[in-house]
Amino acid sequence: MPSYTLYYFNGRGRAEICRMIFAAAAIQYNDKRIELSEWTQFKTKMPCHMLPILEIDTDTQVPQSMAISRYLAREFGFHGKNNVDMFKVDSICDSLFELFNDYMTLFNEKDAAKKPDLQKxxxxxxxxxxxxxxxxxxxxxxxxxWFIGDQMLFCDMMCYAGLENPVQENPNFLKDYPKLAGLRNRVAAHPKIASYIKKRNNTAF
Amino acid sequence: MPSYTLYYFNGRGRAEICRMIFAAAAIQYNDKRIELSEWTQFKTKMPCHMLPILEIDTDTQVPQSMAISRYLAREFGFHGKNNVDMFKVDSICDSLFELFNDYMTLFNEKDAAKKPDLQKxxxxxxxxxxxxxxxxxxxxxxxxxWFIGDQMLFCDMMCYAGLENPVQENPNFLKDYPKLAGLRNRVAAHPKIASYIKKRNNTAF
Structure with a gap:
């Protein structure tokens, strides 16, 4: 088993889906959280100026949150049993990522005049x-x-992680989507995920 | 071998990377191009209101261009030999997709007042x-x-497809990145890709 370090800011953000897969697989990793004050100096040391980054055995550092998630999902058995299932898992995750990404862009915009377009x-x-x-x-x-087959996969966890902020902001966010709301409850109640959510850092985003 | 139909508009856009993988693998598929005038009616027939969609054997229809590309890349041997290679391929492709997506958002914006922010x-x-x-x-x-190992993979093709519009618009786009410019030339000169590019529909985007 290689050693893993996940680098990200001290927030759920784009790294939370990776942390959830580690938790579901019960795999130990170094959850390295970079303070904003360290970021400028940290950037220069990394091969790419993006977070999250997954480091494998100190010699391989790879960015892109969804690429990291898919790697972990394949490695630990959360990416489907065959290529068509993996395809469906990926399509669901990419759709959720689109929504998550649009939410994050809106959330991070400081200029109130630009918010309406991003909201739309x-x-x-x-x-x-x-x-x-x-x-x-x-x-x-x-x-x-679950979305596919009989066990919790990457896409089910992404339905939890990717919609966490929208649901926190608006508890009625999924009122027209009762099946998705139910799925998120099942993910949160999964023994390994429930234990992780209970002990994780409580951050604003 | 299942039958494949790829649905998209009559343009390269988000579907071109899928078409390139089909071409590199020399796999027959139905390249179904929806006219904009047909789109409203077509939408209601599909399980999801997004294009591109890949249909497998007429009973499975799945959206999301990069999920489709990864499925095809795995199916036809363009996604790396092991999980770490697949991870690196995905990270490169997701980075190129970010750039491509930002370009498409800028390109599709009709309001000149909104262009500067998107350009930035x-x-x-x-x-x-x-x-x-x-x-x-x-x-x-x-x-x-190539990016990884000794043969052309999905990420090399994405370096061609994802940067096609930026390079067409500005031939100096890669002047500070000579290795990437060289890679794109090698992809274009790959016998199967060269033959595909020569015969494909010549569209504006």
């Missing part, structure tokens, strides 16, 4: 992505289990 | 992503071959 884009993405995900979930056993 | 975001992404990719390429045999 985010809402358009919600209206496009959420009905697709609700239907996809419903197609597997009426939507009472 | 796009340029920031270029300054963050391109040096990382140039260094990553250089780390493999001095940058004279």
């Amino acid at each position: 884009r985010y809402m358009d993405t919600c209206r496009r992505v959420l009905p697709y995900l609700e239907k996809t979930l419903e197609a597997n056993k009426g939507g009472s289990g | 975001r796009y340029m920031d992404t270029c300054r963050r992503v391109l040096p990382y990719l140039e260094k990553t390429l250089e780390a493999n045999k001095g940058g004279s071959g």
Whole structure:
């Protein structure tokens, strides 16, 4: 087993899905959190100026949160049993990432005059992505289990992590998507995830 | 071998990387191009209101261009030999997709007043992503071959497809990144890709 270090800021943000996969797999890793005051100096030491980064055995450092998540999901058995299942998992995750990314762009915008356009884009993405995900979930056993097959996969965890901020901000966010709301409750109640959520750093984003 | 139909508009856009992988693998597929006038009606027939969509054997329809590309890359041997290689391929592709996505958002914006902000975001992404990719390429045999190992993979094709519009618009786009410029020439000269580029629809985007 290689050693893993995950570098990110002290927040859930783009790294939380990676941390959830580590938790679900019960794999030890170094959860290295960079303070904003350290970031400028840290950047110059890294091969790429992006976070999160996953370091494997101190010699391989690779950025991009979703690439990291897919690597961990394949490594620890959360990416589907065959190529078509992996394809469906990826499509769900990429759709959730679109929504998450639009939310983060809106959240991080400091100029109030620019917020309405970003809000519109985010809402358009919600209206496009959420009905697709609700239907996809419903197609597997009426939507009472997981997105694909019989066990929690990467896409189920992404449904929790990717929608965490929208749901915190607006508890009615999923009121028209009861199957997705139910899935998020099942992910949160998964023994390894429940234990992780209980002990994780309590951060604002 | 299943039958494949790729649905997209009549343009390169988000589907071109999928078409390039089909071409490199010499796999037949139905390249179904939806006219803008057909789009409203077409949308209602599809399980999700997004393009591109890959249909497998008429019963499985899955959206998200990069999820489709990764599925095809795994299926036809363009996604790396092991999980760490797949991770590196994905990281490169996701970085290129960020840049491509910012370019497309800028390109599609009709309101001139909104262009400067989008232009800035796009340029920031270029300054963050391109040096990382140039260094990553250089780390493999001095940058004279492919990103990873000894053969053309998904990430090499994405370096061609994802940068096609920026390079068409500005022939000096890669002047500070000679290794990436060289890689794009090698992709274009790959026999299967060269033959595909020669015969493909000549569209504006």
